[in-house]
Amino acid sequence: MTDSVTKGTGRYILRSLGQADVLLDGQSVVWPARSAEELLWFLHAFPDGRYRHDILSQLWGLEDSTAAANRFRVALHRLRAALDWPDAVTEKGGRYRLNPELLAASDTYRLHQALRASRASETSRKREELLRQALASADGEYLPHLQGEWVEQARAHHRAAVVDGYLTLSQMHCAAHECPLGAQALVNAAQQIP
CATH class of the missing domain: 1.10.10.10 (Winged helix-like DNA-binding domain superfamily/Winged helix DNA-binding domain)
Structure with a gap:
């Protein structure tokens, strides 16, 4: 994005x-x-x-x-x-x-905006599209060059949102009987956890 x-x-x-x-x-x-x-x-x-x-x-x-x-x-x-x-x-x-x-010019702003939009989507196809778009932008750790309690809390918040997105995507794939895609989404969720 x-x-x-x-x-x-x-x-x-x-x-x-x-x-x-x-x-x-x-x-x-x-x-x-x-x-x-x-x-x-x-x-x-x-x-x-x-x-x-x-x-x-x-x-x-x-x-x-x-x-x-x-x-x-x-x-x-x-x-x-x-x-x-x-x-x-x-x-x-x-x-x-x-x-x-x-x-609003921030990648994390757009990430969370797309995650919210996916939750509000009325069709599963649109929801999946928005989830994929959001998760594609979630590449890397939040502010890796900074240290401190405040940034660790923010990292945990962003990481939890990404994990939730992958878990939701996995559930959607499983419901559509796309088990390999569901499993891959679970692997991606697990990779977000340090």
Whole structure:
């Protein structure tokens, strides 16, 4: 899937599965500081947003202080500048979140959207098509270059969704008496478990 979003001054694609990357106009974003990239991916993992004190604590292990608040402001400024989009991160009621349009340019967003669409599909053929499309995009570990409790929780969430997708596909094949395909879907589900 190559969906992207055009905002600010360029096209964005967020790849969080496998080799994580952020593309702007087809070029990898060069991060001025690791904290800016970490902030982007942290907010990506929490689409509903987080308060500054939660970001400081969960992402960097810092207590809310003047120095920590300054680190956050600098990282936020650098993130927005690297993406050349002042509204890449929004704040409402003290909660910071990725702009929904930027989030929609993410491979994991499209994965979960396709999984939801497959569950809502009225025909088994369409459901299977959407499941296959979703699972084809689930290639690789979520943010493999990052460590921390927050990213492990996000990995587990994405992995569980993929496993559920394969189990559903297996059940569909078994119901259609396509046992070899059902067995392969079970093998694929098992391969997702570390």
